[in-house]
Amino acid sequence: GAGVSQSPSNKVTEKGKDVELRCDPISGHTALYWYRQSLGQGLEFLIYFQGNSAPDKSGLPSDRFSAERTGGSVSTLTIQRTQQEDSAVYLCASSSRGWYGYTFGSGTRLTVV
Amino acid sequence: GQQLNQSPQSMFIQEGEDVSMNCTSSSIFNTWLWYKQDPGEGPVLLIALYKAGELTSNGRLTAQFGITRKDSFLNISASIPSDVGIYFCAATNTGNQFYFGTGTSLTVIP
Numbered sequence: 001g002a003g004v005s006q007s008p009s010n011k012v013t014e015k016g017k018d019v020e021l022r023c024d025p026i027s028g029h030t031a032l033y034w035y036r037q038s039l040g041q042g043l044e045f046l047i048y049f050q051g052n053s054a055p056d057k058s059g060l061p062s063d064r065f066s067a068e069r070t071g072g073s074v075s076t077l078t079i080q081r082t083q084q085e086d087s088a089v090y091l092c093a094s095s096s097r098g099w100y101g102y103t104f105g106s107g108t109r110l111t112v113v
Numbered sequence: 114g115q116q117l118n119q120s121p122q123s124m125f126i127q128e129g130e131d132v133s134m135n136c137t138s139s140s141i142f143n144t145w146l147w148y149k150q151d152p153g154e155g156p157v158l159l160i161a162l163y164k165a166g167e168l169t170s171n172g173r174l175t176a177q178f179g180i181t182r183k184d185s186f187l188n189i190s191a192s193i194p195s196d197v198g199i200y201f202c203a204a205t206n207t208g209n210q211f212y213f214g215t216g217t218s219l220t221v222i223p
Contacts, residue, residue: 104155
């Protein structure tokens with residue numbers, strides 16, 4: 001696609017439920033990143049994919065968070081047993097190999113009530 | 114996780130004024146970038162800096178990569194209302210993982 005597409009754009013869920021957030025990167029971009037942005041905060045790195053593999057998962061805050069990428073394209077970030085502190089905007093970005101700069105999606109705003 | 118120290122946290126300025134914000138780190142980085150985020154959108158890359166001491170311009174925006182490789186600043190000249198948004202610095206050594214500043218919220222008063 002022309003840009004990075006994230007869905008849903010907004011998600012309200014009850015505490016304890018699981019959620020799945022989807023990212024469609026720019027076609028041909030081999031690298032894909034997930035970040036979390038809490039209100040008034042900077043961007044917190046979660047996980048990075050090169051192709052389908054995740055060389056760096058160091059930012060995932062707990063074992064309730066997982067992510068996968070299939071076909072070198074779409075990625076899904078799953079949060080199990082959501083907690084209120086998981087409420088944030090989850091941003092996905094993709095980049096071409098060798099290019100130091102991301103293209104971000106518009107994010108998914110997750111609210112856990 | 115590691116974050117960059119960005120200041121000021123927020124700015125309220127009159128249209129036409131110049132703006133300056135900066136970012137510092139305790140670690141050395143070989144690439145610095147500046148992003149702008151509009152409400153409800155993801156950050157958009159404004160300027161990328163690859164060499165210590167480099168000064169790069171993009172229209173009314175000028176950014177510099179500090180000579181120590183631990184800092185960078187962004188200047189906006191003759192601000193206009195559409196400059197409103199949150200500006201983030203970012204830095205990397207690997208090109209894979211970027212560390213982001215906490216953002217500078219800019220409000221331009223017409």
